[in-house]
Amino acid sequence: GAGVSQTPSNKVTEKGKYVELRCDPISGHTALYWYRQSLGQGPEFLIYFQGTGAADDSGLPNDRFFAVRPEGSVSTLKIQRTERGDSAVYLCASSRAGRDTEAFFGQGTRLTVV
Amino acid sequence: KQEVTQIPAALSVPEGENLVLNCSFTDSAIYNLQWFRQDPGKGLTSLLLIQSSQREQTSGRLNASLDKSSGRSTLYIAASQPGDSATYLCAARMYSGGGADGLTFGKGTHLIIQP
Numbered sequence A: 001g002a003g004v005s006q007t008p009s010n011k012v013t014e015k016g017k018y019v020e021l022r023c024d025p026i027s028g029h030t031a032l033y034w035y036r037q038s039l040g041q042g043p044e045f046l047i048y049f050q051g052t053g054a055a056d057d058s059g060l061p062n063d064r065f066f067a068v069r070p071e072g073s074v075s076t077l078k079i080q081r082t083e084r085g086d087s088a089v090y091l092c093a094s095s096r097a098g099r100d101t102e103a104f105f106g107q108g109t110r111l112t113v114v
Numbered sequence B: 001k002q003e004v005t006q007i008p009a010a011l012s013v014p015e016g017e018n019l020v021l022n023c024s025f026t027d028s029a030i031y032n033l034q035w036f037r038q039d040p041g042k043g044l045t046s047l048l049l050i051q052s053s054q055r056e057q058t059s060g061r062l063n064a065s066l067d068k069s070s071g072r073s074t075l076y077i078a079a080s081q082p083g084d085s086a087t088y089l090c091a092a093r094m095y096s097g098g099g100a101d102g103l104t105f106g107k108g109t110h111l112i113i114q115p
Helices: none
Strands: A005-007 A010-013 A019-024 A031-037 A044-050 A053-056 A065-068 A075-079 A088-095 A109-113 B004-007 B010-014 B019-025 B030-038 B044-051 B056-059 B062-067 B072-077 B086-094 B103-105 B109-114
Touching: A005 A088, A010 A019, A019 A088, A019 A109, A031 A075, A044 A065, A044 A075, A044 B103, A075 A088, B004 B086, B010 B019, B019 B030, B019 B086, B019 B109, B030 B062, B030 B072, B044 B056, B044 B062, B044 B072, B072 B086
Parallel strands: A010 A109, B010 B109
Antiparallel strands: A005 A019, A019 A075, A031 A044, A031 A088, A044 A053, A065 A075, A088 A109, B004 B019, B019 B072, B030 B044, B030 B086, B056 B062, B062 B072, B086 B103, B086 B109
């Protein structure tokens, strides 16, 4: 596809359940980022992949959050034992290698934990 | 830790006016600064990317400037139109590691252009 694709666009889950959010980056982009955006706030960094490996996961809030990118393309953000405070928009971005490159974002997944 | 602040938080102006949105950052050791637009319920659209070695970038009616030494960037919008109404976010990418590989965002300026 032409841009970053995220699925699902909306996800409602019950407290305590497990969820997976998917990100399909722009073809050829080796860098992939996950962010979380709460209402009225700017996006907050969660994790960064360069290729298949998580180069920086310092933004993950706790060990209930985990992300993978097994083949260096599609990434999945996994949240265990969801809590109401996890409700937010989860954004994925991709870019070419290098910190001087432009980041392109997907439309986000709106997660609601009830 | 890098902090990014955007002023004003909200702005409403009549159509046709030129306007300036401000962004400041506490740590000048940045690789680049990027301006985004976000429409309600949508993701982020990249507007302009300024490398640390550059002073400004232009795209159509938009012009972004960067002054690393003072920790400031501005986004200038010329001849504003109702379609420019959105939230504008600036984000800085840090020079060093230790949690700096991602962008650090401000909270955004919510812009309304009145027809």
